[in-house]
Amino acid sequence: xxxxxxxxxIEKKWQAKWEDxxxxxxxxxxxxxxxxxxxxxxxPSGAGMHVGHIxxxxxxxxxxxxxxxxGYNVLFPIGFDSFxxxxxxxxxxxxxxxxxxxxxNIEHFSDQLRAVGFSFDWxxxxxxxxxxxxxxxxxxxxxxxxxxxxxxxxTLVNYCPHCKVVLSNEDSQxxxxxxxxxxxxxxxxxxxxxxxxxxxxxxxxxxETVDFPDNVKQQEVxxxxxxxxxxxxxxxxxxxxxxxxxxxxxDTLFGVTFMVMAPEHPLIDKYKDKLSNFDExxxxxxxxxxxxxxxxxxxxxxxxxxxLSGISAVNPVDGREIPVFIADYVMMGYGTGAIMAVPAHxxxxxxxxxxxxxxxxPVIEGGDISVEAYTGDGNMIxxxxxxxxxxxxxxxxxxxxxLEEKGIGKxxxxxxxxxxxxxxxxxxxxPIPLIHCPKCGVVGVPYEELPLTLPDVENFEPGEDGNSxxxxxxxxxxxxxxxxxxxxxxxxxxxxQWAGSSWYFLRFCDPxxxxxxxxxxxxxxxxxxxxxxxxxEHVTRHLIYSRFWHRFxxxxxxxxxxxxxxxxxxxxxxxxxxxxxxSKSKGNVVDPMDIVKEYGADTxxxxxxxxxxxxxxxxxxxxxxxxxxxxxxRFAALVDIVDKKPGDTSLEGSLHKMIRKVTEDxxxxxxxxxxxxxxxxxxxxxxxxxxxxxxMFVFIKLLSPFAPHICxxxxxxxxxxxxxxxxxxxxxxxxxxxxxxxxxAVQINGKLRATVMIDKDESKESAIAKGKEAVADKLTGNIxxxxxxxxxxxxxxxK
RNA sequence: GCAGAUGUGGCGGAAUGGCAGACGCAGCAGACUCAAAAUCUGCCGUAGGCAACUACAUGUGGGUUCAAGUCCCACCAUCUGCACCA
Numbered sequence: 074x075x076x077x078x079x080x081x082x083i084e085k086k087w088q089a090k091w092e093d094x095x096x097x098x099x100x101x102x103x104x105x106x107x108x109x110x111x112x113x114x115x116x117p118s119g120a121g122m123h124v125g126h127i128x129x130x131x132x133x134x135x136x137x138x139x140x141x142x143x144g145y146n147v148l149f150p151i152g153f154d155s156f157x158x159x160x161x162x163x164x165x166x167x168x169x170x171x172x173x174x175x176x177x178n179i180e181h182f183s184d185q186l187r188a189v190g191f192s193f194d195w196x197x198x199x200x201x202x203x204x205x206x207x208x209x210x211x212x213x214x215x216x217x218x219x220x221x222x223x224x225x226x227x228t229l230v231n232y233c234p235h236c237k238v239v240l241s242n243e244d245s246q247x248x249x250x251x252x253x254x255x256x257x258x259x260x261x262x263x264x265x266x267x268x269x270x271x272x273x274x275x276x277x278x279x280x281e282t283v284d285f286p287d288n289v290k291q292q293e294v295x296x297x298x299x300x301x302x303x304x305x306x307x308x309x310x311x312x313x314x315x316x317x318x319x320x321x322x323x324d325t326l327f328g329v330t331f332m333v334m335a336p337e338h339p340l341i342d343k344y345k346d347k348l349s350n351f352d353e354x355x356x357x358x359x360x361x362x363x364x365x366x367x368x369x370x371x372x373x374x375x376x377x378x379x380x381l382s383g384i385s386a387v388n389p390v391d392g393r394e395i396p397v398f399i400a401d402y403v404m405m406g407y408g409t410g411a412i413m414a415v416p417a418h419x420x421x422x423x424x425x426x427x428x429x430x431x432x433x434x435p436v437i438e439g440g441d442i443s444v445e446a447y448t449g450d451g452n453m454i455x456x457x458x459x460x461x462x463x464x465x466x467x468x469x470x471x472x473x474x475x476l477e478e479k480g481i482g483k484x485x486x487x488x489x490x491x492x493x494x495x496x497x498x499x500x501x502x503x504p505i506p507l508i509h510c511p512k513c514g515v516v517g518v519p520y521e522e523l524p525l526t527l528p529d530v531e532n533f534e535p536g537e538d539g540n541s542x543x544x545x546x547x548x549x550x551x552x553x554x555x556x557x558x559x560x561x562x563x564x565x566x567x568x569x570q571w572a573g574s575s576w577y578f579l580r581f582c583d584p585x586x587x588x589x590x591x592x593x594x595x596x597x598x599x600x601x602x603x604x605x606x607x608x609x610e611h612v613t614r615h616l617i618y619s620r621f622w623h624r625f626x627x628x629x630x631x632x633x634x635x636x637x638x639x640x641x642x643x644x645x646x647x648x649x650x651x652x653x654x655x656s657k658s659k660g661n662v663v664d665p666m667d668i669v670k671e672y673g674a675d676t677x678x679x680x681x682x683x684x685x686x687x688x689x690x691x692x693x694x695x696x697x698x699x700x701x702x703x704x705x706x707r708f709a710a711l712v713d714i715v716d717k718k719p720g721d722t723s724l725e726g727s728l729h730k731m732i733r734k735v736t737e738d739x740x741x742x743x744x745x746x747x748x749x750x751x752x753x754x755x756x757x758x759x760x761x762x763x764x765x766x767x768x769m770f771v772f773i774k775l776l777s778p779f780a781p782h783i784c785x786x787x788x789x790x791x792x793x794x795x796x797x798x799x800x801x802x803x804x805x806x807x808x809x810x811x812x813x814x815x816x817x818a819v820q821i822n823g824k825l826r827a828t829v830m831i832d833k834d835e836s837k838e839s840a841i842a843k844g845k846e847a848v849a850d851k852l853t854g855n856i857x858x859x860x861x862x863x864x865x866x867x868x869x870x871x872k
Numbered sequence: 873g874c875a876g877a878u879g880u881g882g883c884g885g886a887a888u889g890g891c892a893g894a895c896g897c898a899g900c901a902g903a904c905u906c907a908a909a910a911u912c913u914g915c916c917g918u919a920g921g922c923a924a925c926u927a928c929a930u931g932u933g934g935g936u937u938c939a940a941g942u943c944c945c946a947c948c949a950u951c952u953g954c955a956c957c958a
């Protein structure tokens with residue numbers, strides 16, 4: 074069909090025309106209604122774009138183009154998340170500065186994005202590694218520091234021995250380093266944290282106000298992992314020490330028969346002199362320290378532990394003396410790092426008690442505790458003042474009342490989410506703007522000195538001691554304390570990859586501002602993001618982090634909405650043609666640029682949206698691509714039959730049905746059925762042998778968000794006004810989407826027996842009569858019931 | 873273990889409780905061609921039948937209903953996330 078168009082030529086032609094006309098430029102403060110559509114900006118990797126990018130961007134692309142045609146002032150920006158390890162690793166290997174390779178990759182990526190014809194507003198292009206940008210990342214960090222949300226702690230952290238970096242929980246899911254996938258180990262380190270747990274409740278509450286898919290919300294709720302319970306203090310016999318635990322079942326206190334501390338619990342060293350088996354305890358603790366978190370949690374195995382011989386605890390409600398153990402099934406990182414064990418009603422405690430021969434006292438009636446722990450509801454027994462309570466809500470409330478009255482316990486809340494480990498011992502990231510002064514402690518870099526720029530270095534390799542490469546740059550490290558003027562040293566760690574992307578959507582509102590991260594009026598006009606599409610893999614990372622930063626900025630009064638994203642959607646993975654995840658090692662990676670070259674950008678865009686349910690993982694099919702190409706060719710060839718039958722109105726109903734279907738399906742991200750509706754229409758046009766020019770204009774408009782280049786070309790050929798990109802979205806007439814006569818099914822006892830044509834307004838009686846006539850020979854029994862569903866079905870129930 | 877999702881032809885997938893399989897791919901047959909590709913036309917869930925038609929079919933087993941892929945109960949399988957969370 075090359076006789077109709079040359080895709081390479083027309084794509085370049087129209088991309089240039091759009092650029093010249095500036096049709097995708099968002100207008101600040103326009104009186105039109107605004108629409109802010111956002112896609113997750115890419116990390117500009119050397120490999121260039123992946124088909125996954127195309128799918129992720131095409132959805133909001135279609136919506137943005139449709140919104141423009143519907144009269145909205147649309148902000149659809151793009152930029153680059155350009156700090157990160159791959160550029161740095163490449164720099165280590167080749168000696169090229171990360172800034173150089175990053176710039177090259179950004180240009181390459183930009184060219185590719187333009188070649189696909191995405192309607193981004195390129196005038197708002199940003200890069201997180203640009204000092205004009207990270208100046209404001211540092212500014213926000215200093216605000217967090219000022220408000221006490223930055224703290225330093227010496228703790229066990231996730232550490233990747235291969236990358237030589239500290240990782241956040243989010244970056245070490247499953248015990249594997251997110252960057253190199255090697256095993257993460259636990260290491261004692263002094264690290265900077267952001268107090269994201271202070272925002273746990275706000276992040277939970279915010280979820281109730283936004284339009285996110287339920288599974289996305291649920292995953293965030295689980296990740297935050299709020300649990301309500303109580304902190305209870307147990308005395309250690311013959312000492313003044315108290316051992317505090319966290320429990321969600323304070324009402325089972327009478328069933329506590331032992332306690333367990335995490336092997337890392339700091340109190341253990343205090344008991345050194347009292348312990349008769351300190352050597353054994355030490356050996357066990359060393360054993361545990363060697364294990365990775367993965368080994369410790371992933372392998373559900375036999376309970377291990379050691380009894381602390383020589384000390385015992387006292388049950389605060391009945392004074393019973395109970396043994397204390399250390400065991401690695403208790404984690405230092407959750408609650409207080411110690412638990413009260415109720416073996417009768419907790420399976421883990423039950424297993425431990427069986428193995429170590431500890432008493433099991435039931436306090437809730439039910440189950441068979443000789444077989445397993447009973448975790449259901451029941452009457453309280455063996456529980457002093459709680460005896461006779463029948464539901465856990467009441468018994469917990471009563472126990473809490475008692476604990477608070479006696480001063481031995483109080484209500485408490487715990488989260489699974491941990492504070493955000495925020496420093497990396499790496500070069501290619503935002504320098505953390507803090508100064509260590511021997512006199513004043515930690516002091517923030519003064520705002521007027523921002524950006525604190527990355528100094529040039531010779532060697533990008535992290536130090537063997539786990540120090541950042543910046544630590545070797547004396548002129549960077551040595552500085553004066555802004556408070557006292559004395560000699561001081563700069564923090565040499567950099568921020569994690571996630572910092573720059575935690576607020577980039579704000580910068581798009583005003584990307585060139587050098588007085589503020591964005592002008593308040595512009596923020597007020599554009600925010601919140603109306604529709605944000607991205608990957609499921611970012612739900613517990615980027616999405617949480619950016620919501621946290623944004624909420625903080627709201628609390629200090631510099632942004633105007635508590636939540637940054639009004640609506641979130643996600644795309645399903647594109648799998649390789651073999652149905653496996655695309656990966657270089659499997660050799661099943663499809664390069665989108667090969668598709669653009671061979672079939673054209675329009676075909677690629679159409680295919681990624683047509684290939685399947687947008688939210689589901691779908692394998693790539695080259696034949697499917699060809700099918701989309703065939704459709705576009707058939708579409709282009711329609712010019713031959715425009716007005717073949719002048720004044721022909723036979724397609725009117727089909728046309729309005731298509732407008733309706735495409736208009737509605739796009740809003741629900743049902744792109745595959747929207748495209749199918751257009752394919753159905755084109756089949757009808759060819760069957761009809763003619764299409765009017767006005768019908769073609771409508772068809773071109775509907776297809777233009779998906780396949781904009783060929784649509785502009787045909788629009789021009791047929792003499793359309795201006796650009797399709799700025800034409801108005803077609804309206805449909807509901808009346809015209811309804812057929813005057815319809816074929817309905819005639820069933821006997823729910824089974825299809827015939828079909829019959831009736832008028833759309835046919836009366837019930839008449840429809841049933843026509844139905845009966847069609848199946849007259851089969852009406853052999855007594856008719857019990859006759860059902861008519863207007864325009865759908867006649868069902869005759871016979872005995 | 874917990875949370876969420878999914879299960880429909882050879883494949884990707886459609887179906888506000890109302891004719892299951894839209895649309896696309898692949899396949900088969902035909903037209904055009906010296907031929908192939910491209911293009912066009914027709915067929916295309918399974919079984920039986922020349923056919924009209926009939927029976928069976930949406931992971932399995934029950935149920936509700938005039939009517940179930942869709943709703944309810946139980947189970948199986950797969951995927952994703954979290955996971956000794958006290």
